[in-house]
Amino acid sequence: MKTTIKNFLMLFALVILASCSSDDDQIIDPVDDDVAQEEEVAIPDPLLSAAIKSELGLDENDDINAEDMLDLKELDVSGLAFAELSDLTGLEYAINLTYLRFGETAVTDLDPISDLENIEYLRFNNTAITDVSALSNYTSLTYFNANTVTGLTDISPLAGITGLQEIILREVPFGNEGMETIRNFTSLYRINMRDTGVTDLSVLGELMAEGALLDSTPGAADAGGADLDLRGLSIANYTPVIPYLDNITTIDGLPENEAVAVPDERLASQIRITLGVDQDIELTTLYMLSLSELNLDGGDD
Template identity: 55%
Template structure:
């Protein structure tokens, strides 16, 4: 009888030990990563976009919910948005499709270089000079670098052949810039005012391929094709003249003599 009791006791202890071991082997639930957003003004805008408490930590899970972010320093009455200078933290916003940080002090695009879903990118009136961090972007349909005068090379945008609107006013891209966009045959709006372009032959080639015309998909719903070609030193406008009656909104092309 005592022997039987000892056996049952040992079996019970063994089962208990196995249970303890099994429990200890259960993986601990992963804690969400706290995202470092060193620019406190940017952190404030992210919290507002995500409807987080003002003092809440921003986690990687939170950032996955961020699909649109508008940081418009041009409409800043607080004097804080226009002071934003560092986009660090947005690298976690993997589902971001819309990003506007115009009229801020941002100069470095490195934090957003790996985002794969951005369709709308606006950096007007900023100190950005180098577009190479976004050279792997392929999904842009809208790009705006209006008066970002430090940008001279737009070739990093070359993979975004689905662009529909591109605003490059006072971006000194020159004729090389037109070489970059020559395959953007879905464009129906371009602002290339005061960009140093002197030859519009590539624009004519694009029009022949169906771009920059009222018939370009998307143009009609947005008031027709729009071209701003003001303040360009072009000697020969003849390449695009055959298409002018197919463009609702065009500025900068002088009347024929």
């Protein structure tokens, strides 16, 4: 009997030791992280590779490893010299990148940079990009420039980037539907929506009422004041933004706004009622341009 118990205890001990050995095999050696950092990063586009090496101070024949990419904070590969650059693969390792510019290149796919959530400045003007879904997690972004990216029609993936302060969307045909995304950018002090197909300024008026797009908006003073570009838009009603015009340093695309004399008090009152503004508001040219109809006959029909 004693022999049987002894054998059982020995067998139990062996099982416990085997189990511990199995767990040890699953422990990740810290050295593996060092090996990963030394791994060469594949950057298929030769123009991008050369630009990164130049920015990092590497020689032309040096390899770029993952640790090198951690030192990449800013990168400008825009303009004629990079017109044939088409692939951003490899930049996914640059997780500390805060400034990225690749305007006037042949890039069409943003997927390689989808996880670079530390980027604060992003500009890819004059490209053929049509989808910005990869930017949906760019919560650090404060400056965004897609000037003349005419194939981009849906800007809704940007809706969660509520810290945006400057957004340049000239000739991006997002229209009134896109203004529902703009509504989220309550920190804006600069917007260029020239030739975007927008006809309704209600969202801008709402943002201004909340303190955005004004000279008093945080950051605007350091940038020279609030800046609003509405050129090329067919606006029928300016009333949402008129009350705030004196608090905007730069406004392009609005007609001159001068006082309009309406001697008849009843007429002036009816105009204000029709426009939906307070009776003490001074009538101006922009208010009158926003007047699409006026009923003076006193009837119900």
